[in-house]
Amino acid sequence: MQQSEQAVTQEPKAQSQTQRAVSELKRMIVSSELPAGSSYLETELAEMLGMSRTPVREATLMLEAQGLVEVRPRRGVRILSISPDDMEEIYQILTELECLAAERVAERCDDPVMLEPLREASRRMETALEADNREAWAKADEDFHSRLLDLSGSERLKSVIANFNDQVRRARALTLYIRPAPQKSNADHLALIDALEKGDGPLARRIHRDHRIAAKSLMISLLRKHGFHQV
Numbered sequence: 041m042q043q044s045e046q047a048v049t050q051e052p053k054a055q056s057q058t059q060r061a062v063s064e065l066k067r068m069i070v071s072s073e074l075p076a077g078s079s080y081l082e083t084e085l086a087e088m089l090g091m092s093r094t095p096v097r098e099a100t101l102m103l104e105a106q107g108l109v110e111v112r113p114r115r116g117v118r119i120l121s122i123s124p125d126d127m128e129e130i131y132q133i134l135t136e137l138e139c140l141a142a143e144r145v146a147e148r149c150d151d152p153v154m155l156e157p158l159r160e161a162s163r164r165m166e167t168a169l170e171a172d173n174r175e176a177w178a179k180a181d182e183d184f185h186s187r188l189l190d191l192s193g194s195e196r197l198k199s200v201i202a203n204f205n206d207q208v209r210r211a212r213a214l215t216l217y218i219r220p221a222p223q224k225s226n227a228d229h230l231a232l233i234d235a236l237e238k239g240d241g242p243l244a245r246r247i248h249r250d251h252r253i254a255a256k257s258l259m260i261s262l263l264r265k266h267g268f269h270q271v
Contacts (some may be wrong), residue, residue, distance in 0.1 A: 057091055057092075057094075057095035058095040058098045058099055058102075060089075060091070060095070061089055061091060061095045061096050061098070061099035062099040062102055062103065064089055065085070065089075065096075065099055065100070065103060065108075065109075066103065066108070066206055068088075069103075069108050069109070069119055069206075069210065070206060070209045070210050070213055071213065072213070072214075074119050075119065076119050076120065076121035076122065077118070077119065077121055078118070078119050079112075079115070079116050079117065079118045079119070080116055080117050080119075081116040081117075082096055082097055082100070082116065082117065084116075085100070085117065100117045106203060106206060106207075107120065107126070107207060108120060108206060108207065108210075122207070122210055122211050122214065122263060124260050124263040124264050126207070127207070127208075127211050127256075127259060127260060127263060128256065128260050130204045130207055130208065131208075131252065131255070131256035131259065131260075132256070133204065134201060134204055134208070134252065135249060135252040135253060135256065137197055137200060137201055138185065138188065138189070138201070138248060138252060139245045139248050139249045139252070140192075140197065140245075141188055141189050141191075141192035141194065141197050142188060142192075142232065142236070142241075142244040142245055142247075142248040143241040143242070143244055143245045144192040144193065144194060144197075144241075145188060145191045145192050145236050145244065146235060146236045146238075146239050146240055146241040146243075146244040147239070147241050148191070148192075148193060149191075149236050149237065149239055152237050154191065155191070155233055155236055155237055157187040157190070157191070158184060158187055158188065158191070158229070158232075158233050158236070159233060161180050161181075161183045161184035161187055161229075162180075162184060162226065162229050162230060162233065164176070164179075164180035164183070165177055165180040165181055165184065165222075165225075165226050165229065166226055168180055169221065169222065169223070169226060172221075174216050174217055175216070177222060178212060178213075178216055181222075181225065182209075184229055189201060211259055211263065212259075214263070214266075215258075215259060215262040215263065215266075218262055218266065219258060219262060220258075224254070225251070225255070228247065228248075228250070228251040228254075229251075231247050232244060232247045232248055232251070235247055
């Protein structure tokens with residue numbers, strides 16, 4: 041009985057450690073603190089994170105399913121590089137899903153106040169762009185897309201898209217300072233808000249599709265030009 045109670049008591053802690061390992065490893069991969077193509081033993085990662093090997097092992101398996109690492113038995117964990125081909129496929133999927141989200145928001149928008157989170161994110165994007173603060177711009181842009189999904193009212197859409205967002209963040213972090221100033225991106229967001237406020241679903245879908253296709257083309261061209269590829 042005592043052992044059973046102890047197991048129940050320790051389970052939430054183990055889960056918490058695994059989630060912390062996932063979060064920290066993602067952060068280190070996206071920031072290139074763990075560079076693409078590098079390899080680590082479980083013991084090395086566990087030492088970096090200050091935890092035991094068990095939650096680290098569980099975390100790496102979860103990250104492998106998300107396409108961020110490769111777990112190689114007896115040879116450790118390899119951080120996967122960003123493949124332009126993979127990113128092209130990911131953007132194709134994201135484009136379809138986010139366009140559906142935009143159309144849903146237009147259909148659900150019965151009060152302009154509902155769109156204030158999008159306007160607020162757009163204002164922060166403009167301010168960041170004026171200050172030439174690329175990191176602040178990227179954060180505001182990410183918030184815009186996140187708020188759009190929130191407003192769609194679809195937890196399934198949010199869940200599916202979340203599976204791809206970490207790889208998109210990695211690619212954006214690599215290309216953030218080598219891309220042109222994102223003036224057009226800001227203008228696209230303002231046009232989308234206007235379509236959403238009018239309740240025009242087809243127009244919202246078309247604007248967001250064009251925006252995502254342009255973003256994909258720029259991202260892929262930069263990844264190819266600067267030699268980012270799967271190793």
